[in-house]
Amino acid sequence: MENIYPYALLVHIFCAIIFIGYLFFDVVIFSRAKKSLDEKTANLMEKAISSKAIKIMPICVLLLLLTGGMMMSKWVNKELGYFDSSLQVLFMIKVSLACIIFLAVIFSLSCKFIFKIPNPLAKIIHPLALTLAICIVFLAKFMFYL
Numbered sequence: 483m484e485n486i487y488p489y490a491l492l493v494h495i496f497c498a499i500i501f502i503g504y505l506f507f508d509v510v511i512f513s514r515a516k517k518s519l520d521e522k523t524a525n526l527m528e529k530a531i532s533s534k535a536i537k538i539m540p541i542c543v544l545l546l547l548l549t550g551g552m553m554m555s556k557w558v559n560k561e562l563g564y565f566d567s568s569l570q571v572l573f574m575i576k577v578s579l580a581c582i583i584f585l586a587v588i589f590s591l592s593c594k595f596i597f598k599i600p601n602p603l604a605k606i607i608h609p610l611a612l613t614l615a616i617c618i619v620f621l622a623k624f625m626f627y628l
Contacts, residue, residue, distance in 0.1 A: 487553060494549035497542045502619070504535060505612040536594070543587050550580060572625035579614045579621075586611055 512531070516524040557573050558564045565571050586607050593601040601607065 487556060490549040490552040493545055494553065497545045497549070498615075498619070501539065501542050501546060502612070502615045504539060505608055505615060508608050509612045540587065540591060543584060546580070547584055550577070568628035569625045572621050572628065576618050576621040576625070579618050583611050583614050 508531075512528075516528070519527070554573075554577065558570050563570060565574060586603070589603065590601050590607055593599050
């Protein structure tokens with residue numbers, strides 16, 4: 483597993499950049515840009531962006547989950563423990579926040595593709611995911627300083 487770790491980390495970081503970058507664009511930039519456009523143009527742009535994102539983001543989130551799971555055993559396991567150090571506690575908080583994002587993605591995709599209904603949480607999912615993702619990034623760096 484040790485020789486796979488750097489590759490999993492690299493894929494994980496690139497997927498995190500893509501995922502958080504998209505969330506930042508959607509929540510901070512595009513939401514404000516839409517206000518300076520007429521409703522029809524804003525809707526067309528949102529539909530065009532969403533149609534591409536819906537193809538990329540689920541794969542990106544899945545790779546984040548898989549590579550995160552692969553790397554997890556380096557920091558928490560039966561031998562090392564799960565909550566025995568401050569690093570492990572912060573890491574498990576990070577994992578919990580990532581699971582919330584993953585559940586939100588599953589919920590959104592289920593609404594769209596399985597139930598074919600509008601997502602009732604559509605207005606809050608991206609801001610929530612961005613906030614959680616930023617917290618995860620801070621925890622990822624901070625857990626090595628305690």
